[in-house]
Amino acid sequence: MTGQTDSSQPTTPTLAQLTTVGVGGAVDRFVEAQSEEEFIAAVRGADAEGLPLLVIGGGSNLLADDEPFHGVVVRDARRGISVLDDDAHAGVDAGAVSIVAQAGVNWDDFVAFCVDSGFSGVEGLSGVPGTVGASVVQNIGAYGQEVASSVSSVRVFDRESKRVSQLDRNDMHFGYRSSALKSSMYTAPATPADSYFPTPRYVVLSVTFTLQRNETNEVAFGQLAKALGVEMGERMPIADIRQAVLKVRAAKGMLEDMSRYLSPWMRGCKNFHIVTDVLSAGKLASHDRFTNVSGEAGFHQDFDRHSCGSFFMNPILDAAQAAALPEDAPRFDAVLPDGQPGIKTSAAWLIDHAGFHKSYQLHDGASAGLSTLHTLALTNRGGAKASDIAELARVIQDGVEAKFGVRLVPEPVVVGMDLR
Template sequence: MTTEHSSTTFSDLTTIGVGGPIRTFLTPHTRDGVIDAVRQADAADLPLSVIGGGSNLLVCDDPFDGIVVRDARQDIRFGTPQADGTVAVNADAGCNWDDFVAATVAHGLEGVEGLSGIPGTVGASVVQNIGAYGQEVASSVAQVEAWDRQAQSTVTLETVQLSFGYRMSALKASMYDASAKPSAKFFPTPRFVVLSVTFRLHKSEEGTVGYGQLAKALGVRLGDRMPVAAIRDAVLKVRAAKGMLEDAHRYGIPAMAGAKRADTVAAALQAQRGTTGTDGPDFNRHSCGSFFMNPVLDAAQAAALPQDAPRFPATLPSGAPGTKTSAAWLIDHAGFHKGYAVTADAPASLSTLHTLALTNRGSARAADIAALARTVRDGVEHAYGIRLVPEPVVVGLEL
């Protein structure tokens, strides 16, 4: 069964709450339904957007004259523990990511607890190779089942074929002909549309605290072992303090109904109320999360950084050693502080809690977000000679 929704806009479906009206919005409830919806768009040569939680997407204000597909399947299947303590967990692409993390923690499994609270879906997690607090999806993925739009067949992709990198995968790369240059054939949806993901997690009530900020929040040392449930709770609190969670009120609108489990929505609303002290919207959460990727620099670029700029070992796309620095640090030290807006009355601003989030303060349009993004990017480039690259998929806008 596939449901077709009328009068839906991208502002209804994205965490930042901007974007124009959609010609056709479909929510298939079966695997075949997902494939048929994708084939329908490709056969008619219509623009196709397969959307997850809408957290990594910035779409222009113009009408989208194509088909938007959101997988409505949310099943999670747990295997039996193996001799080495690993457990295979298979989840439908449409499963809400934080619902998935909550389920794995409840089953006493270690591997993705540090990724708690990241908005989106299981399918989108592998496209973006989401990561936070010392973990990346790439570390836990065993294989991905996908629909190959070019070959018109289903395929199983092993980790070596997925070519995971920093906020990158072969899936995401298929949308671009070059860096930030959308493919004429596969954009804004990859060649491979994820149908399900199999993870390899570990049977353990404890996980490793792999990030300094998280260790501080837990009052432990980096590398200590803690109950996975305690790590998850700490991650959610740290993310909430920075506004890096989605506004749970979004699941109350018709276009989002059923996209997240009712019990986890209720828990998120309660936690949000405790953080903000109000039942109203939290505009710091009306964002794409981290808008710019942390730059990975070569030796010459790293040497030109100010002495107090953050530096972390990293690998350049060429495979050579590099240095990662903090986009948030660059933005702040270039003069764009928390709450910065292009004009005093602008409807878009940097979050008042985190400089890396561009936020919709209630009435912003995509053009307002784009204007803010360009101003910040150009200011950082002028100050440090480093051109920040947006993390979200940007559709119909020139940044």
């Protein structure tokens, strides 16, 4: 399906209507593919015409320019999840289960399915916005879990060879918020590649996960243990872990505004009963209709929710860079991109200690500002443009670099603007 069939609606959405931050310009062509064949054909067609291609999932990890996107935006409408017959899949450990999810499946829908089915391993990633396809590009992680630890293979369309292929977990080269897919988009941090940007060389078609048949799991993150009132390492029902994660994310303003799924351009992208579940875990108590950040009816106005989520990645530093930080700066063992040992520090800590506190705005009444709950979220307070979000990001990057000598790298895909 291309566009919408309702004659009262425009034939294409704006990127503001497709993204959680609610900014972005018009789109020349929008394709919502109902089958794998249609999805691949849309990707092939854009490449054959030499047009910019943006494969979009939930729009949560994207900051797009205010100018029109003169290319093709493709969204995968396939939302199937299948539990495989383990006996037919050699190498699956006893007690494990293999699950295939199509790329267009809403990520939190997938987590809810797994928790409801008694499959453990992704419950800590509850409430993360986006889709299954995007989850492996970004290697999402939270509360002691990373998607990489559950992925066994990824079925992709290779835009270079024009063929469908399968990448196993080793082929994916997962790292902190990175993968082989994401790496194909950049020549350096925040520096887009000429060939494959803003969509990777390998377009995800489906992902096979290996989880455990277990309705309990260890609590592997201190903040989560505190929320559950247990000790680190203690086992808890995965349903309880999921609910605790949703509540912790809600307290930080890190749950997307579920009422965005009332929009004609987003309706059907997420299971509605899960929308209701997440609303009940967060601040929003109903599906009240207000004016959203883009000026449309149908969105609840909650300034802290209209963001790209965590905007900057936690920096991984070498020994010399880490030694230059203040003694009280957070330090965690990590691995540098070249495979050498490194030290990861907290972007939120750097931002706060550089003088950019919760609710920071460039000026009174600014339409963009830091979340009132979390310094890592740059929010659209209502009526912001992409340029407003980008200006705020640059000021924070410059301020942190001047204070600590560390240049923060954006986590979202930034289209049409330079935030190096």
